[in-house]
Amino acid sequence: MCSGRVDIALLSRAFLNGLDGVFVGACRLDECNYVTNGNYYALTTVLLFKRIMEYIGVNPERLMIQFMSSAEANVFVESVNNFVKKIKGIGPLGKGMGEAGDIKILMERFKNIMNLVPYIKLMKNDKLAVRLKDPKDYDEFFTKEEIEEMLMNVVAYYIMPEKCQACMLCARRCPVEAIISAKSEIHVIDQEKCIKCGSCFDVCPERIRAVTKVPASEVPPPIPENQRRIMRKERQVS
Ligand code: SF4
Numbered sequence: 096m097c098s099g100r101v102d103i104a105l106l107s108r109a110f111l112n113g114l115d116g117v118f119v120g121a122c123r124l125d126e127c128n129y130v131t132n133g134n135y136y137a138l139t140t141v142l143l144f145k146r147i148m149e150y151i152g153v154n155p156e157r158l159m160i161q162f163m164s165s166a167e168a169n170v171f172v173e174s175v176n177n178f179v180k181k182i183k184g185i186g187p188l189g190k191g192m193g194e195a196g197d198i199k200i201l202m203e204r205f206k207n208i209m210n211l212v213p214y215i216k217l218m219k220n221d222k223l224a225v226r227l228k229d230p231k232d233y234d235e236f237f238t239k240e241e242i243e244e245m246l247m248n249v250v251a252y253y254i255m256p257e258k259c260q261a262c263m264l265c266a267r268r269c270p271v272e273a274i275i276s277a278k279s280e281i282h283v284i285d286q287e288k289c290i291k292c293g294s295c296f297d298v299c300p301e302r303i304r305a306v307t308k309v310p311a312s313e314v315p316p317p318i319p320e321n322q323r324r325i326m327r328k329e330r331q332v333s
């Protein structure tokens with residue numbers, strides 16, 4: 096599999112499946128066979144995910160990326176052997192120095208990250224596309240503070256009942272069917288299903304602007320089902 100396919104969801108899933116460490120082997124930078132240079136994307140993704148691991152209390156050394164050409168079997172063998180040795184030294188997931196200890200808590204945190212993948216990609220899209228040339232830039236490319244800021248201030252999307260015109264555009268665009276939609280009824284976002292992709296916010300017509308962003312901890316309760324009907328004014332016929 097091309098290293099360009101490595102993304103936050105894939106890395107989260109690997110740890111959710113109980114792996115103690117993840118090794119990403121990628122082609123040498125600037126030697127990608129495709130114009131997309133997916134190995135740069137793999138690099139920025141790994142750097143981002145390491146910060147996320149740090150944030151949720153997992154040793155970031157459990158994740159590694161190594162660049163090599165297909166002719167460098169020796170580099171592959173040596174780096175994998177060293178990585179395995181390192182992971183054995185750190186110990187099983189959750190038991191490493193500074194880690195939460197309770198594997199269930201860690202799994203919950205990885206699941207939360209999984210739910211936030213579209214949001215994280217949306218927030219860090221520009222930086223993920225940067226091509227880092229100098230290894231010196233790697234360490235602080237994503238800072239601890241910026242990841243804290245992103246994950247502590249997660250937004251939620253909310254449809255203001257007094258503004259919604261039930262045009263249904265948002266419900267059609269939602270990729271996970273998180274919007275409770277019916278003809279002539281105020282639309283409501285199911286916060287449990289919402290993956291925070293922001294599509295409803297983008298698609299709600301400018302003149303209506305019924306979708307808003309609020310801090311995730313301050314989402315108002317959904318409007319009761321029996322109050323969702325929109326009463327439209329009858330046209331006057333002269
Ligand atoms: S942000 Fe809007 S479109 Fe995206 S998943 Fe949530 S409700 Fe659906």
Ligand code: SF4
Nearest residue numbers: 259260262263265299
């Ligand atoms: S796009 Fe806006 S106005 Fe239309 S149903 Fe969704 S929230 Fe309501």
